[in-house]
């Protein structure tokens with residue numbers, strides 16, 4: 001019989017081979033959902049087309065599918081992806097449900113170690129209850145007095161309860177938006193958590209081009 005602890009350990013090893021991380025899991029109705037992602041710019045050396053490629057060809061999503069389909073098969077799980085939609089799978093809610101990350105005032109999930117510098121790439125659904133890590137203790141936002149993420153956006157796109165994607169996109173289209181375009185979202189960069197996980201500028205630029213396209 002397979003040891004469940006070995007299963008998650010083996011899965012983690014397989015994911016690391018591709019620069020991916022097992023971010024957490026949650027038990028739902030006798031099944032276990034495991035959320036997979038990446039942090040920082042470690043993924044860049046694994047994905048053909050990152051960071052300089054054309055986002056319109058979806059290199060990250062294409063790569064994610066190619067890598068995750070055989071892994072799901074090997075581990076006997078069903079896989080789904082955050083980019084399959086609409087309707088979208090509620091990946092942020094799933095991540096929050098693992099107890100390993102928290103909702104930030106920007107709406108993005110924040111991780112005590114990786115800060116805002118992680119993305120969600122896939123989820124695996126396993127039959128049965130797997131032994132999961134203890135939830136993280138507390139959100140870093142709780143002790144962040146000044147909340148610089150909320151005061152740094154040049155067009156005030158984040159209010160703490162909403163995000164104005166249209167104002168953001170308009171700003172990115174002009175010359176004043178080139179700082180965000182080349183370095184990544186200024187509001188996200190203002191967050192002091194996990195500075196060593198910040199995306200390298202070329203990597204951040206790829207995601208900004210993908211968003212602004």
Ligand code: B12
Pocket residue numbers: 081082083088089090091092093094103104105106107108109110116117118119120121160161162163165168185207208211
């Ligand atoms: C559609 C979408 C967008 C849209 C609309 C976003 C919106 N706010 O409405 C657009 C294109 C604008 C967008 C933009 C970005 N997005 Co987006 N987006 C998605 C996508 C594909 C679906 C979101 C959705 O509607 N889900 C359906 C709902 C029901 O799911 P949910 O998990 O329950 O959603 C909860 C949270 O999202 C939260 N929430 C959402 N917005 C807000 C805002 C506030 C203030 C609060 C408190 C909560 C909150 O509340 C929901 C209910 O609990 C997700 C992937 C996914 N499948 O989830 C990525 C996703 C949410 N995006 C992500 C990112 C990183 C971005 C960008 C930062 C991209 C970038 N540039 O790098 C930008 C933000 C703009 C910027 N300035 O940089 C990441 C977030 C990772 C994380 N750490 O949390 C995701 C998970 C993609 C991924 N592969 O990792 N996005």
Ligand code: SF4
Pocket residue numbers: 104105106110140141142144147148149150190191192193
């Ligand atoms: S700047 Fe502070 S409040 Fe904003 S996301 Fe970072 S830790 Fe949370």
Ligand code: SF4
Pocket residue numbers: 152153154155156157158167168169171172180184185186187188
């Ligand atoms: S990318 Fe720039 S304009 Fe858009 S929300 Fe972030 S800080 Fe604001």
